[in-house]
Amino acid sequence: MSTPPEDVDALFDAAPAAPAAATAAAPEAGAQQSVFPTAAASGASPDGRKEPRVKVSWPGRVQLANGRVVELRVRDLSNSGIGLLTPAAIPANTVLNFAMGVPGLEDLGRITPVSGTIKTTYMVVQGPDIYCGGMWVSLPQAGRDLVDKWIKRLRSK
Numbered sequence: 001m002s003t004p005p006e007d008v009d010a011l012f013d014a015a016p017a018a019p020a021a022a023t024a025a026a027p028e029a030g031a032q033q034s035v036f037p038t039a040a041a042s043g044a045s046p047d048g049r050k051e052p053r054v055k056v057s058w059p060g061r062v063q064l065a066n067g068r069v070v071e072l073r074v075r076d077l078s079n080s081g082i083g084l085l086t087p088a089a090i091p092a093n094t095v096l097n098f099a100m101g102v103p104g105l106e107d108l109g110r111i112t113p114v115s116g117t118i119k120t121t122y123m124v125v126q127g128p129d130i131y132c133g134g135m136w137v138s139l140p141q142a143g144r145d146l147v148d149k150w151i152k153r154l155r156s157k
Contacts, residue, residue, distance in 0.1 A: 060099060060100035062098050082133070116136065118137055
């Protein structure tokens, strides 16, 4: 059983994204499109981070200061932050409303909407991709618990 898109849209009290916006964010042919986490998990952090991040591929969105909602992909997680792949520029050093669809631990088809706020820390453009990183500012306890369980599961693989 999956969570209806309307429930996820309600996280921002926003109308569903227009089909044109979804097309612009579509991955290239052959790219992984699953909302399920990948088995890869980083060990020691080679880039000098305080803690390693785990790779995931989950749907997400941020609400910019002007109210615009940007659909994106969550590409990695840690206990203190998140890495995003986005089709649009997201300003660095900004606190934004954030939501993501987190698969269930036992039933991967059951998506739980998790929302909170992040403070963006960087934005990097590499070819056609825009990467953005952020640190958790607020994440309700139920969402924090689910994210922590996924991180623990993926680190142990």
